[in-house]
Amino acid sequence: MVAINRVRMSGLAGLIAVGLVALVSRAAIAAIPCGELNNLSTGGAAQICGGICPEGQTCKDVEPPCAGSLSGTDGGASGTCSANVTCQCVEDLHPGIVNSLLRHQR
Amino acid sequence: MTLRRALLAIAYVLTAHTAKAQIASDQPAALVVYPLVFVDDKIPTDTLIQLSNTSKDPVAARCFYVNANGHCSNSGDACSSGAECRGGLCLPGWSETDFRVQLTARQPIAWVASDGLVVCTPAQMSKYHDDCVPLDGRTRRGPGGQSNVGTRIPPVSEIPFVGELRCVVVDDQGRPTDRNVLVGSATTVQAGRDLLDVTRDNAVGIPAVAGANNGDNTLRLGEEYAACPNTLIVNHLFDGAMIEGNAVQSVIVLTPCAADYNLQVPASIIAQILVFNEFEQRFSTSTTVQCFAMRALSRLDTTQPERSIFNVGIAGTLSGQTRIHGIAAGGHGLLGALYEAYPEASAAVNVHYQGISDRVDVIQLP
Numbered sequence: 001m002v003a004i005n006r007v008r009m010s011g012l013a014g015l016i017a018v019g020l021v022a023l024v025s026r027a028a029i030a031a032i033p034c035g036e037l038n039n040l041s042t043g044g045a046a047q048i049c050g051g052i053c054p055e056g057q058t059c060k061d062v063e064p065p066c067a068g069s070l071s072g073t074d075g076g077a078s079g080t081c082s083a084n085v086t087c088q089c090v091e092d093l094h095p096g097i098v099n100s101l102l103r104h105q106r
Numbered sequence: 107m108t109l110r111r112a113l114l115a116i117a118y119v120l121t122a123h124t125a126k127a128q129i130a131s132d133q134p135a136a137l138v139v140y141p142l143v144f145v146d147d148k149i150p151t152d153t154l155i156q157l158s159n160t161s162k163d164p165v166a167a168r169c170f171y172v173n174a175n176g177h178c179s180n181s182g183d184a185c186s187s188g189a190e191c192r193g194g195l196c197l198p199g200w201s202e203t204d205f206r207v208q209l210t211a212r213q214p215i216a217w218v219a220s221d222g223l224v225v226c227t228p229a230q231m232s233k234y235h236d237d238c239v240p241l242d243g244r245t246r247r248g249p250g251g252q253s254n255v256g257t258r259i260p261p262v263s264e265i266p267f268v269g270e271l272r273c274v275v276v277d278d279q280g281r282p283t284d285r286n287v288l289v290g291s292a293t294t295v296q297a298g299r300d301l302l303d304v305t306r307d308n309a310v311g312i313p314a315v316a317g318a319n320n321g322d323n324t325l326r327l328g329e330e331y332a333a334c335p336n337t338l339i340v341n342h343l344f345d346g347a348m349i350e351g352n353a354v355q356s357v358i359v360l361t362p363c364a365a366d367y368n369l370q371v372p373a374s375i376i377a378q379i380l381v382f383n384e385f386e387q388r389f390s391t392s393t394t395v396q397c398f399a400m401r402a403l404s405r406l407d408t409t410q411p412e413r414s415i416f417n418v419g420i421a422g423t424l425s426g427q428t429r430i431h432g433i434a435a436g437g438h439g440l441l442g443a444l445y446e447a448y449p450e451a452s453a454a455v456n457v458h459y460q461g462i463s464d465r466v467d468v469i470q471l472p
Contacts, residue, residue: 054189093149095298097305098447100146101357104268105186106174106198106400 034059034089053089062088127315127332129441131456134160135311136275136283136319137331137469138290141443142307142359142400143171145220145267151296153219157273157309159209161287164252168280168471169273170367171203173263174398184266200372200397204472205259206280207273210241210252219267222259270361270398274325274471275314281321282471284314284330294454307454310441312363323471327363327439328463334363334439336461338430342444344383344418345404345411347425349448356403356416356446360395362432363439363467372397375432377440379406381415384423389415395432395440403428429460439463 034051049061091103129135143153159165175184180194188196209215217223217237226238228245240246243253262269273290277283290309296302312331319330327334343354362373374396381389391407393399404414411417418424432440444455 091148095149095296095301095303096447097144097151097294097296097303097452098355098357098445100149100151100296101144101400101445102355102402103148103186104144104146104266104400105357105402105405106176106268106398 035087049087051087057089057091059087060090062086062090127313128462129310129312129332129335129459131308131310132289133311133313134286134289135332136286136288136314137312137325138273138288138309139312139361139441140271140290140292140309141361141441142294142445143219143262143267143269143271143292144294145262145265146296147265149296149298151294154216154293154295155219155271155290156214156216156293157207157209157288157290158214159212159287160289161285162211164211165209165285165287166256166276166278166280167207167209167273167288168276169205169207169259169271170365170471171205171262171271172269172365172398173199173201173203173267174269174400175199175264175267184264198396200370201263202367202370203260203263204367206256207259208254208256210248210254213248215240215254215257217259219262220265222261223257225258268398268400270359272365272469273309274469277321282314282319282323282325282330283321284316284319286311286313303452305445305452305454307443307456310456323368325469325471326466327469328466333462333464334441334467335459336431336439336463337459338440338442339458339460340428340430340442340444340455341425341458342403342428342455343425343446344421344423345402345414345416346418348418349424352448354446354448356444357400358403358406358442358444360399360430360440360442362395362397362434363441363463364469365397366468366470368470368472373434375434375438375440378431378433380429380431381421381426382429383421383426387422389421391415432463438465439467 032051034053037048037050049059051059053059145152176196176198178185178191178194179197180191185191185196221237223237223239225242226235231238231245239254239257241248241253243255247253274282275285275288291306293306295304314331325331342356345355347354362375364373376392377395378392393406403416404411408414432438442457446453
């Protein structure tokens, strides 16, 4: 009877431990600032943008425009400009005049 | 019988005179107010301003942009709130820029707010340049040698730009006169990746009272010009009302009739607001309008739009009517316009007016 209780207790402790680990890891992920993350669904090979941003912004990959008259981008077929894609918090822009006015309320 | 006809004739003349001295957005006037000029670069948005002379004679006008952008105390960037300033304060500001326009008989002039109009060289005039003054007086003239010489319209002072524009008819010496000949409109255009959104509203015309203008730089609305309206009336959908599956959102622009462009002191007015839903149930609130206000309807009374009396969930019906009355120590007239979104196609709405203000509102020119 004592052995069964011990098994139950250790099982309960294990569940609590698993729950705590899950909570801590979730909190840790939520605290990550916007940046490149490994995409776990592809075995960690691909990079995706993720992390927290201020309200009204989303973490997205941003490709800076090519300087001057150069054209093309990194990975392009005939690109002459190699742009570095970075992850940044980008303001959520909903199209429409009224939505633009809402972003500039006075 | 003759006496009755004479009395009727007098009454008709008096009534006609009173009707001419009413603020309206569809009648020529000596002073026109564009409540909103908006330029943005995040999703390219610009305002096409049209100003027309309805008279058979040329006319000159002095115009005044008011830039209502706030600016960050640390970076100087345009801002709406302190959250955009990353540790700095968003300081409100209202700065004025003035310019002159010369209009030929019965002709319009138009410009894009971010470009303005400049005097071009003959080579530029020979090509298509939409920011050139149309009739430069050298290569191009109108009938009788008329031209737009003297017109120099600067682009708005910064982008993004949120503000208003006023133009007043002046004589050859630049003194305000009582010629009610100007009409105008503002067309705001946004060209997004998958969307072309356009709104258009008429400039509000404030007619001069014949013979009452003394030609000085102090424009007295209610004596030299028509009095400001006592109440603004806006029929609108409440924020969050679902129309064909989309939530409606509205933005209202309010600006005091009074302005001091000489000392650049912003006029401050308390707007008392009554809101009636479709059951004529009444809600009320008030807000302060300092020089220029542009806010979502449901942020006029609270910072939590879902708790606003302009929210469909609070109002209880899809649409309603809002009546706005300004009060202040000096003049207390307000002008305004409304912009509605459904949700990605927008519409501008001119407001209605009721009554006239019993105080004089003063526009002081520099």
